[in-house]
Amino acid sequence: DVKVTQSSRYLVKRTGEKVFLECVQDMDHENMFWYRQDPGLGLRLIYFSYDVKMKEKGDIPEGYSVSREKKERFSLILESASTNQTSMYLCASSLWSGWGGTYEQYFGPGTRLTVT
Amino acid sequence: ELKVEQNPLFLSMQEGKNYTIYCNYSTTSDRLYWYRQDPGKSLESLFVLLSNGAVKQEGRLMASLDTKARLSTLHITAAVHDLSATYFCAVDYALTSNFGNEKLTFGTGTRLTIIP
Numbered sequence: 749d750v751k752v753t754q755s756s757r758y759l760v761k762r763t764g765e766k767v768f769l770e771c772v773q774d775m776d777h778e779n780m781f782w783y784r785q786d787p788g789l790g791l792r793l794i795y796f797s798y799d800v801k802m803k804e805k806g807d808i809p810e811g812y813s814v815s816r817e818k819k820e821r822f823s824l825i826l827e828s829a830s831t832n833q834t835s836m837y838l839c840a841s842s843l844w845s846g847w848g849g850t851y852e853q854y855f856g857p858g859t860r861l862t863v864t
Numbered sequence: 865e866l867k868v869e870q871n872p873l874f875l876s877m878q879e880g881k882n883y884t885i886y887c888n889y890s891t892t893s894d895r896l897y898w899y900r901q902d903p904g905k906s907l908e909s910l911f912v913l914l915s916n917g918a919v920k921q922e923g924r925l926m927a928s929l930d931t932k933a934r935l936s937t938l939h940i941t942a943a944v945h946d947l948s949a950t951y952f953c954a955v956d957y958a959l960t961s962n963f964g965n966e967k968l969t970f971g972t973g974t975r976l977t978i979i980p
Contacts, residue, residue, distance in 0.1 A: 781967070788873075790952065790972040791907075806967070838906060851956050852897060853968060855907040 751775070752856035754839055760862045767826040769859050771839030778843065780822035781806075781853065782814065785836040797822055829863045836860050866891045868955050870971035878979050880942050885974045887936040887953035896936045897954045897968065898927050907952065911938075940976070948978045 755770035773780065779798050783791040783806075793806030795814040803814050811833060815823045822841075826833055837860075840853040867890040877883050887896070895914055899907040911920045913929035913936060920927050924947065926939045936953055954968040 788972060791970040793967055796967060852909055852912050857906045
């Protein structure tokens, strides 16, 4: 089974703090993603990476950065946390399964971040 | 920009009844995914639909895809309480010119509550 783990289930930080969210997958997947989930808005893509040291902006990258130094690990960084970044953060990974295949994403358990 | 719309957003139904959740999307794609999310939990993959006319069934859930109409449906037959969850559809498309770098765009989700 694919396993995607996230460093914390719950996190409380103060405004202005630098926040690191870590994600690790154990299935050698090339692609990794960070989403935030807010009520009524579904999942919105923040950043993704399709290879080590590669990153691409998603739909809402402002206020975030990412790091992927190793294939299995993808970190989301909030440089200066703000209250509007209070949300559920979900990490996912996927493997291209070949022509005619899928990009099915496997999700971690999520980190509920509260910024006060 | 790809848009994915689900309806209804909220659905409360009695046990034993049948109902359908609809997922419309705005651009051509041959791959559609359905996920389930239980309260406080992460997303679990339910179905991957890979072509026009694809139909998949698992227990009381059946998903279908009409790529010409850009529509997928998730049909619930004889609902039971443990199907209560939020259901998301997602559509994928290529983010970059490098084949294999694709992302999913999610609908806002349908919160399903089954009443005994």
